Amino acid sequence: MQKKFLLAPGPTPVPEKALLAMAEPMFHHRTPQFEAIFKEAADGLKWLFQTEKDVLILAASGTGGMEASVANFFSPGDKVVVVNGGKFGERWTKICQTYGLKVTEIMVEWGKAVEPKAVADALKADPEIRGVFVQASETSTTACHPVKELAEIVKRHYNTILIVDGITAVGVYDIPMDKWGIDILVTGSQKALMLPPGLAFVGVSDKAWKFNETAKSPRFYFDLKRERKNPPRLFH
Numbered sequence: 001m002q003k004k005f006l007l008a009p010g011p012t013p014v015p016e017k018a019l020l021a022m023a024e025p026m027f028h029h030r031t032p033q034f035e036a037i038f039k040e041a042a043d044g045l046k047w048l049f050q051t052e053k054d055v056l057i058l059a060a061s062g063t064g065g066m067e068a069s070v071a072n073f074f075s076p077g078d079k080v081v082v083v084n085g086g087k088f089g090e091r092w093t094k095i096c097q098t099y100g101l102k103v104t105e106i107m108v109e110w111g112k113a114v115e116p117k118a119v120a121d122a123l124k125a126d127p128e129i130r131g132v133f134v135q136a137s138e139t140s141t142t143a144c145h146p147v148k149e150l151a152e153i154v155k156r157h158y159n160t161i162l163i164v165d166g167i168t169a170v171g172v173y174d175i176p177m178d179k180w181g182i183d184i185l186v187t188g189s190q191k192a193l194m195l196p197p198g199l200a201f202v203g204v205s206d207k208a209w210k211f212n213e214t215a216k217s218p219r220f221y222f223d224l225k226r227e228r229k230n231p232p233r234l235f236h
Ligand SMILES: Cc1ncc(COP(=O)(O)O)c(C=O)c1O
Pocket: 009, 010, 061, 062, 063, 064, 088, 135, 137, 138, 139, 140, 165, 166, 167, 168, 188, 197
């Protein structure tokens, strides 16, 4: 057998230990055996995200985690800011617009990181901005946006949350979710976690859960409140 070695930002190679575990027979998910594994994974994710809060596990690629981050915390007509410095910033805009949000884009030259002042100015100019969307690592250009500084800025606005796509950043860079004050942090299984694609992970702050209480965007499969109450919905 020829062993292929992936050198992409994702999917990354899956270690043999994980490949062998996947070759084992299926067992039912409503069993103590699965619950123990699920709990271990959920606890491990809290460690990885450096958060005391729940990190939810969704059966979706990373984009599903991005969509869940829009659908669960906003309502049609909400104003948001998207940092668009590449293909994945553009994806935030597309998802937000799909859900009827009013997007102001901060366009960043490809390959460059956003100036925190641009975000601070946008929030100052319009106190009705409810969310700031950004990539920790914009894979399409390799630029890293200054998430720590952005969190400092957004924290000062009680009416605004910071949503970070950490799909190629979590597990690569140090991104302490609670310490920095990130409200929503998303990653996917096939990048730094070295797993097959198909799982998205979403960390949610208390401030973001407050937004969830009034958010009217439609959601069913990606209803994070229900998932939080009764995990694992990933098999429902
Ligand atoms: C920064 C970033 N965001 C989003 C995605 C989309 O993730 P997925 O392909 O798992 O849906 C990727 C994939 O490469 C990415 O690098």
